[in-house]
Amino acid sequence: MLAEQAIFSSESGPSKGYRLVAHSPGVSQNQINHLTQWGPSHGSLISDELDFESLNCHPLDDEDLAISRTVYGGPEYSQRGSFQIFTRSILLNRDSLEQYDDNPWWLLSYCRILGNLRFDPNVISRDTLPPLELPDRSLVGMPKIVEPNCQTRERISNCVQMLQLGRNAALVGECVDENLFGYLISLLPSQSRSVLSFTTGLRPSIRRPFQLHLFEKLTTNLNSQIKKLGINTVCLN
């Protein structure tokens, strides 16, 4: 299946600062506006570790969604000593998720393995990206989900209930990993999975209303932001 792609980062060209620096030809103006709204800028990653990454999924409109990976890129252009935030997004129709059990997390992990979400400093100098050819179905099969212990299952179920009631949630715990997240997604009904927006490492923001945040731990600053935005916390530890 063919998918569009886009990159949101900072550049020093005529339009200085964080913006959509490159995209494939099939990305519409409406999608550009959505990507700009959701695009993370300086200070958006919750960790300062240079190898930290955030895997994200959010809607573009009623039919399309974007899966993305945010990492630290090269030096930021404005001589303030920081690294740029680099986000590579793949845009696709929700119907494309059918062959992936309507599970955006599964497709996101698979695209990451294939290298479709890698950081590439050279791509910023190109305005146009080619469309991506993605496999219609995963060639490594469905990942095997290991059920967590009873207490964790109960808390995950609480989190799923909150999501079903339309409340945004933050799942906090050092044991939050790919398996646990995959288990959470598997509890959601099929039609809810393809519309779920989540992030594993972006700071909560009013401009990025993710339904689900995943954090290893809650700092005071993060806790304060979560409360201001009305996000409910579920702690696993």
Add this chain to the structure above:
Amino acid sequence: MTTYANQTMTSGRFLGDGGSFQCACCGAGLFDKDGFCPTCQAPTSLSKAIADRGAPGQFISVLGASNAGKTVYLGMLLDMLTKGIGGLRGLPNNSLSVAVQEQTINALEQCQFPEKTPNDVDQWKWMHCELDLGKRKGGYFDIISPDFAGEAISFEMEQPGSFPVVGHVVKKSVSFVLLIDSIRVRDSGREEDFFAMKIASYIHAANTKASKFAKKKVKLPLAIVMTKCDSCPEAVQDPQEFAKANMPGFEKYLERHFSTFKFFAASVVGSSATLVDRYGRVELIPFHVSPRGILEPVQWIIKQ
């Protein structure tokens, strides 16, 4: 089988909290004193502070491209007002305001410039201070100025409504301070000229009605501040001549569409150097703080 779910009712929340108040930017009714306005995303704590004072504040928009120096200007301005330098004394009205000053002064004391302002509206700092004018102008003058991200201003100009708080503040502002990087003006051709024209036309459109009088000049005062003049002495001698020579389109646009404007030159540091670390990160290091031209634009605006 019937299933039940618990749903917390939130409509009764305001009854115990002491009532509602209006958003200072867009006028929407608010109840939550510790969140963000659902219409324009301005912090409700700012609106609550203004409502509690009982007198509407005066918005001054500090605009400029990314890296023009808005955060440094606002932080240094508030620091100088707090100290009562230049005959103007101002005190911050809430913690949001103190954060502006703190961020800038702490960074400069450590020989750094403050970090880039993120695009996230909830991360922005807002200056809200009460100016003591003494016997002039009725005694007190409340000024409110958000520290916008440069990209937010660009996006709002290109796609109105993408950052609603920018549009609302610009429409409500009684005056404007437009910061322009003098080094980029001198070295980067007409880029800054075109961007400044875009901002000026945005201000003009926000403050004039679309009617047959659309050619009417904006009367609100506009202070144009050439920043980073420590590294561009050409802008210090005569900022208006400097702009005329390097930004001819912008200068002509102002003469045609604004009746009250003035050029200024400002800098915060005496000298600086560039540092490159092993990752290739480039950082401008300020050697010492030597503010110039920070208060003059505000003094001029108050006189208008």
